[in-house]
Amino acid sequence: MSSSDSPSEPGSRTIASELETFLSDIQREHGLSTNTITSYRCDLRTAAAALTMPLEAIATSDIKAFLESRNEQPGTTNRRIASLGRFFRWALSQGYVTGNPVEQVGARYHAEHRPQPIASEAERRALDAAINASPQPYRLIFTLLREIGVRTDEVLNLNVGDVILEPGREVLLVQDTKSGTKRMVVLTPDAMPRSLRGLRSWLRELGDDVSPDTPLFQSSRGNRASYDTLHRRWVQVCKQARLVDVVDGKEVPRYTLHHLRHTAAAELIAFYPEQVVRRILGHRDPRSTRRYAEIVRSNGYKSNNTGAANQVGQRREQQAS
Numbered sequence: 001m002s003s004s005d006s007p008s009e010p011g012s013r014t015i016a017s018e019l020e021t022f023l024s025d026i027q028r029e030h031g032l033s034t035n036t037i038t039s040y041r042c043d044l045r046t047a048a049a050a051l052t053m054p055l056e057a058i059a060t061s062d063i064k065a066f067l068e069s070r071n072e073q074p075g076t077t078n079r080r081i082a083s084l085g086r087f088f089r090w091a092l093s094q095g096y097v098t099g100n101p102v103e104q105v106g107a108r109y110h111a112e113h114r115p116q117p118i119a120s121e122a123e124r125r126a127l128d129a130a131i132n133a134s135p136q137p138y139r140l141i142f143t144l145l146r147e148i149g150v151r152t153d154e155v156l157n158l159n160v161g162d163v164i165l166e167p168g169r170e171v172l173l174v175q176d177t178k179s180g181t182k183r184m185v186v187l188t189p190d191a192m193p194r195s196l197r198g199l200r201s202w203l204r205e206l207g208d209d210v211s212p213d214t215p216l217f218q219s220s221r222g223n224r225a226s227y228d229t230l231h232r233r234w235v236q237v238c239k240q241a242r243l244v245d246v247v248d249g250k251e252v253p254r255y256t257l258h259h260l261r262h263t264a265a266a267e268l269i270a271f272y273p274e275q276v277v278r279r280i281l282g283h284r285d286p287r288s289t290r291r292y293a294e295i296v297r298s299n300g301y302k303s304n305n306t307g308a309a310n311q312v313g314q315r316r317e318q319q320a321s
Contacts, residue, residue: 043083106285145261146260149262152257274290
């Protein structure tokens with residue numbers, strides 16, 4: 001439920017009237033960074049100026065008309081879709097609406113959009129070594145981003161109960177922040193050995209008495225680990241790996257946290273068919289996954305896990321024969 005009762009009555013609730021309550025709730029529950037909250041506020045204020053009708057009256061066609069009227073770049077449009085989607089999922093949980101009109105709004109793609117995995121094998125190895133030297137829980141967070149390709153928000157939103165490590169059933173239940181639906185990511189020792197080892201060790205350290213609803217990763221103050229702190233740790237990782245560039249006299253990481261997702265996706269393609277990688281990454285559009293396969297084929301991308309990938313391929317051939 002909402003952290004504070006809305007003063008608006010049914011039929012008069014709008015995006016504008018519920019905006020600040022929504023932001024307060026998600027910041028309290030998920031520990032989102034100030035920059036993230038500011039981005040949501042900007043997107044939703046823009047939408048509120050065009051979508052002034054009561055929440056329950058807003059239809060998918062209204063959302064699409066608003067987005068088309070903006071004539072913005074695909075990246076900006078997709079950000080607005082994500083912001084509106086999260087707002088309406090919250091409104092649905094509060095009982096303010098009976099459905100999410102954003103669910104049927106597809107992401108936009110630029111004709112020249114291409115993923116950007118870290119191409120240099122030497123840089124990937126340097127980054128892996130720096131991640132391995134990081135303190136917990138950030139070492140494990142970076143490992144999950146690097147090896148599985150889950151989104152940063154998805155990792156930070158994991159609870160203890162979302163990790164299942166029963167023999168033969170090792171999975172993560174990932175809350176997809178873009179679509180609002182949970183997906184199951186199967187953890188395999190071939191493609192995700194460091195993640196499996198790290199999760200087992202981390203759960204042992206937390207103990208058997210911890211509640212399933214406890215955040216998997218917490219700050220030193222006991223709150224859910226935040227994006228701001230994670231980003232500061234990421235800067236240190238890049239510095240240790242000597243993957244920084246000087247821009248306007250300041251050291252700037254050569255790669256962002258999202259580059260870890262792109263890099264993991266390119267390596268997972270070596271292990272699994274596209275449809276399996278699509279489920280792991282949570283892509284709604286198969287074209288998003290196919291781009292990684294195209295990059296691997298056209299650029300000769302070489303995974304750090306080539307040996308393990310070859311073993312997987314050999315087993316597939318044996319099973320098929």
